[in-house]
Amino acid sequence: MSDKKLDSKVPEGPIQQKWDKHLFDMKLVNPANKRKHTVLVVGTGLAGASAAASLAELGYHVKSFCIQDSPRRAHSIAAQGGINAAKNYPSDGDSVYRLFYDTVKGGDFRAREANVYRLAQISRQIIDQCVAQGVPFAREYGGLLDNRSFGGAQVSRTFYARGQTGQQLLIGAYQALMRQVNLKNVDLYVRREMLDLVVVDGKARGITVRNLITGEIESYAGDAVVLSTGGYGNVYYLSTNAMNSNATAAWRCHRKGAYFANPCYTQIHPTCIPRSGEHQSKLTLMSESLRNDGRVWAPKAKGDKRPPQQIPESERDYYLERVYPSFGNLAPRDVASRQAKFRVDEGHGVGPTGEAVFLDFADAIKRLGKDKVSEKYGNLFEMYEKITGENPYEVPMRIYPAVHYTMGGLWVDYNLQSTIPGLHVLGEANFSDHGANRLGASALMQGLADGYFVIPATLSDYLARNKFDKLDTNHEAFQQSQKEVKGRLDQLLGIRGSIPVGDIHRDLGKIMWNYVGMGRTAAGLKKAIDEIGVLRKKFWEDVKILGTQDYKNMELERAGRVADFLELGELMARDALHREESCGGHFREEYQTPDNEAQRNDDKFAYVAAWESKSSGHGQLNWELHKEDLKFEYVKLAQRSYK
Amino acid sequence: MNLKLKIWRQAGPKAEGHFMEYLARDVSEDMSFLEMLDVVNHDLIKQGKEPVEFDSDCREGICGTCGFVINGNPHGPDIATTVCQLHMRRFKDGDEITIEPFRAKAFPIVRDLTIDRGSFDRIIQSGGYISVNTGNAQDANNLPVPKQDADMAFANAACIGCGACVAACKNASASLFTSAKISHLGLLPQGQPERESRVLNMVAQMDAEGFGSCTNIGACSAACPKEISLESIARMNRDHLRAKIARR
Numbered sequence A: 001m002s003d004k005k006l007d008s009k010v011p012e013g014p015i016q017q018k019w020d021k022h023l024f025d026m027k028l029v030n031p032a033n034k035r036k037h038t039v040l041v042v043g044t045g046l047a048g049a050s051a052a053a054s055l056a057e058l059g060y061h062v063k064s065f066c067i068q069d070s071p072r073r074a075h076s077i078a079a080q081g082g083i084n085a086a087k088n089y090p091s092d093g094d095s096v097y098r099l100f101y102d103t104v105k106g107g108d109f110r111a112r113e114a115n116v117y118r119l120a121q122i123s124r125q126i127i128d129q130c131v132a133q134g135v136p137f138a139r140e141y142g143g144l145l146d147n148r149s150f151g152g153a154q155v156s157r158t159f160y161a162r163g164q165t166g167q168q169l170l171i172g173a174y175q176a177l178m179r180q181v182n183l184k185n186v187d188l189y190v191r192r193e194m195l196d197l198v199v200v201d202g203k204a205r206g207i208t209v210r211n212l213i214t215g216e217i218e219s220y221a222g223d224a225v226v227l228s229t230g231g232y233g234n235v236y237y238l239s240t241n242a243m244n245s246n247a248t249a250a251w252r253c254h255r256k257g258a259y260f261a262n263p264c265y266t267q268i269h270p271t272c273i274p275r276s277g278e279h280q281s282k283l284t285l286m287s288e289s290l291r292n293d294g295r296v297w298a299p300k301a302k303g304d305k306r307p308p309q310q311i312p313e314s315e316r317d318y319y320l321e322r323v324y325p326s327f328g329n330l331a332p333r334d335v336a337s338r339q340a341k342f343r344v345d346e347g348h349g350v351g352p353t354g355e356a357v358f359l360d361f362a363d364a365i366k367r368l369g370k371d372k373v374s375e376k377y378g379n380l381f382e383m384y385e386k387i388t389g390e391n392p393y394e395v396p397m398r399i400y401p402a403v404h405y406t407m408g409g410l411w412v413d414y415n416l417q418s419t420i421p422g423l424h425v426l427g428e429a430n431f432s433d434h435g436a437n438r439l440g441a442s443a444l445m446q447g448l449a450d451g452y453f454v455i456p457a458t459l460s461d462y463l464a465r466n467k468f469d470k471l472d473t474n475h476e477a478f479q480q481s482q483k484e485v486k487g488r489l490d491q492l493l494g495i496r497g498s499i500p501v502g503d504i505h506r507d508l509g510k511i512m513w514n515y516v517g518m519g520r521t522a523a524g525l526k527k528a529i530d531e532i533g534v535l536r537k538k539f540w541e542d543v544k545i546l547g548t549q550d551y552k553n554m555e556l557e558r559a560g561r562v563a564d565f566l567e568l569g570e571l572m573a574r575d576a577l578h579r580e581e582s583c584g585g586h587f588r589e590e591y592q593t594p595d596n597e598a599q600r601n602d603d604k605f606a607y608v609a610a611w612e613s614k615s616s617g618h619g620q621l622n623w624e625l626h627k628e629d630l631k632f633e634y635v636k637l638a639q640r641s642y643k
Numbered sequence B: 001m002n003l004k005l006k007i008w009r010q011a012g013p014k015a016e017g018h019f020m021e022y023l024a025r026d027v028s029e030d031m032s033f034l035e036m037l038d039v040v041n042h043d044l045i046k047q048g049k050e051p052v053e054f055d056s057d058c059r060e061g062i063c064g065t066c067g068f069v070i071n072g073n074p075h076g077p078d079i080a081t082t083v084c085q086l087h088m089r090r091f092k093d094g095d096e097i098t099i100e101p102f103r104a105k106a107f108p109i110v111r112d113l114t115i116d117r118g119s120f121d122r123i124i125q126s127g128g129y130i131s132v133n134t135g136n137a138q139d140a141n142n143l144p145v146p147k148q149d150a151d152m153a154f155a156n157a158a159c160i161g162c163g164a165c166v167a168a169c170k171n172a173s174a175s176l177f178t179s180a181k182i183s184h185l186g187l188l189p190q191g192q193p194e195r196e197s198r199v200l201n202m203v204a205q206m207d208a209e210g211f212g213s214c215t216n217i218g219a220c221s222a223a224c225p226k227e228i229s230l231e232s233i234a235r236m237n238r239d240h241l242r243a244k245i246a247r248r
Helices: A018-025 A046-058 A096-106 A113-133 A165-182 A248-255 A288-292 A319-323 A333-345 A362-368 A370-388 A443-465 A476-495 A501-515 A522-542 A554-578 B033-046 B118-125 B147-157 B164-168 B175-186 B195-208 B219-223 B231-246
Strands: A038-042 A061-065 A186-189 A192-200 A203-211 A217-221 A224-227 A266-272 A295-299 A357-360 A397-406 A423-425 A607-613 A623-629 B003-009 B018-024 B096-100 B109-111
Touching: A018 A113, A038 A046, A038 A203, A046 A061, A046 A165, A046 A186, A046 A224, A046 A443, A061 A165, A096 A113, A113 A165, A113 A443, A165 A186, A165 A443, A165 B118, A165 B147, A192 A217, A192 A248, A192 A476, A192 A554, A203 A224, A203 A476, A217 A476, A224 A248, A224 A443, A248 A423, A248 A554, A266 A288, A266 A333, A288 A370, A295 A319, A295 A333, A319 A333, A333 A357, A333 A397, A362 A370, A423 A443, A476 A522, A476 A554, A501 A522, A501 A554, A501 B033, A522 A554, A554 A607, A554 A623, B018 B033, B118 B175, B118 B195, B147 B175, B164 B175, B164 B219, B175 B195, B175 B219, B175 B231, B195 B231
Parallel strands: A038 A061, A038 A224, A061 A186, A224 A423, B003 B096
Antiparallel strands: A192 A203, A203 A217, A266 A397, A295 A357, A357 A397, A607 A623, B003 B018
16 A cells, blocks of 8 residues: 555546546636746756746746756756657657557666656657757758667667757757746746755745855745756766766755655666776766667676777677677666676676776778768767777777666656645656666656646646745745754854865765665665765764855855765665665665566565655654555566567 | 966955966876866865865766866867866876966856856847747657758757857957857748847847957857857858848
8 A cells, every 4th residue: 555645646547548637637827827926946957947938938937046057057968869759750660658668667667657658648749849949859861850769669769969969958948948037937046056945834935045156045935846956876976967966955855854765766877988097076978879889798708908909709798689689789778787797797897997898889880881970979989089088980989887867856746746745846856757767868858748748737736726825035934944054054164174075975975886886785785874874974073164155165065965965875775775676777686587687576666665854963864664556557567578 | 297287266256366376296197177176176175275166067078067268278278178078188297287267258257267157148048049838839840951951050059158269259259159049040940930030139138248249260169169160150140231131
């Protein structure tokens, strides 16, 4: 039985009709009343920018916040490969139902069916919307849109703009947002970091932010808060996330009562450029689209240190093609990552650290010619060469898995509302539609589905069904929130210890990668929980942050984020420890099939684990687990096979 | 390798700035330029000195957050490269490196190497979009776009809004940035209805922000990490003239 507090609010009826029926059943706000509602949208990535623009177009008054100096810089911009949509333009057998099915299966049967079906339905509208905005997708010579294939699918349904799809989609949403700013329907607040959620009478009614330039603590009131602040991959220190991507806004909401769901579901992306040394500040992804034409291999002999050109064909192990003949190099991310780890663990790794495998384009260049390969992947090849100094047209790329995306996040119902009424969570920040593993090119789809099409409808329903007392930031709840935020910053600056923030973050990252990474065990997870507790104590006693809070102070910004990662990391380990099965990105070494695939336990764990914070302060942390049972009426639960 | 750095330090927008000298020791050639600065900052913190404030985010050359002038070159010596993609193998032991913020009246300095590029957002607000509300767009393939046009629009849409073009220009002109957006949208059929109003409004906003005029030197394009072509400025000027006449 699902926990009473976790009502998913999935509409009744056949899955194909749920969303359409819901759209009719939801209440509308009278056009004249819309402008009386203020909505606070935090974050300006694909989900946040599209939500802010679309809500403003409807007539609501929107205040949009981001930590960057411009909304156009949100991390969605770095997404490379593409966006899925069940358009079936290539007539290769795609359909809404197939995209739905692939996504639920790809997520290892740990997502809510109704949400995923809606996502697949909306996917088609997204492409239409983006093209109307002028997003320059790749086209064929006839002028029609081009598609390519991605991992976990046997159809070509991925729309792309060279290796810069995220950039082009975000610029589209950003431009829509700028248009609304110009029309004065949106007030834009850049370089503001949300540090607290203000809850009045049980409803989310505002936020407290720090102005990162002046250091001022500011509060804003509204009738609803829409959180679209991304994922928490930077808890691992090294990840493909941007330097400033962080979990603080979501985590502060969690500490205010929003449940955090499935924190242990993290995605380790199989094709990233390996780290080169201790100084490494982040990792760079090489798009999954490269696996369309690149072939992954490792030397058959252990410890083979010859340059790749000198290793003859017969001594190479194209292991993805060997183990998964029907999906080959396009096996899903979790599967491909684990296989790379197996090769490296067994001593077949390559490169200076031995922590890499090859991604080889020699065959593709022979088949398509260098020009065609360059047209498809040119910017990625250049990026690789800049970082490594090696030319991938001549030498195979060296790649290794790295933390990329987090499927877990704040728990939301079908309307994208969290357990705090009025707090809606979109995009990577919610636990959403990807189950235990996200398929490639589905993050952009989900961010834009949430922002352009779901939240404008469901938030209207929330605003229409509730009464809102007039409220301003002189209300005691806002004053209290400001006091708490300032107190916490004072506390951080008052420590004046000896360890720079970055060192503690790096140590946390090592614990997370070693024990809560690609392979997890009960013993390792218990160790992680202990070590994180010790590190958290060390942070609050001995972190060194210079300066004051009255101006731009990047170390202070970082410290607040690392303090929250030190709590979230523990919850991730606790969630991973309690989930005694393997599924998708969560691989418990104790639970695997004889051929090393993830072994689910559907009888015991076919549920969403939503954690309620029961802590005060940052010493001993406590949570209570709530469960939302997952029912599969349309997709047959099965052992995932890509063989 | 060991390097001698001269870095611009400025406490705030109104404070007076000056160069400070620092040593960067044991720099590995695999480091990116920003990772080298991370190490310098780490040492400064250890010594109890406030670190050098600089902006960076994606560190893969796509978000446009980072950027400063290295030895007189915006984003440093390599072509088509942002600072975050610049690697230390480009330098050698004993090099002296001068680092200062992008300088322009329309980019006030926030602190040290951090600047305020809000003027770019306001240029986009003045018309850098296609006015289409969410929902009910026609099927995407109902509007074929010749591949050549789509590719050229894409090349302009690749602008990351970093501001290197402004920093490179002796007039601090934002013509390359503005013309990239005008070209992106003006080359597509969807962008035609607003083509005239867009160019008039965006150019007016660019002037109002205090950016200088274009004198066709081309330093902007040479410094552009995304290699936006100078041709875009010609296209903007052509559109502007045509719109002026049409709207007389």
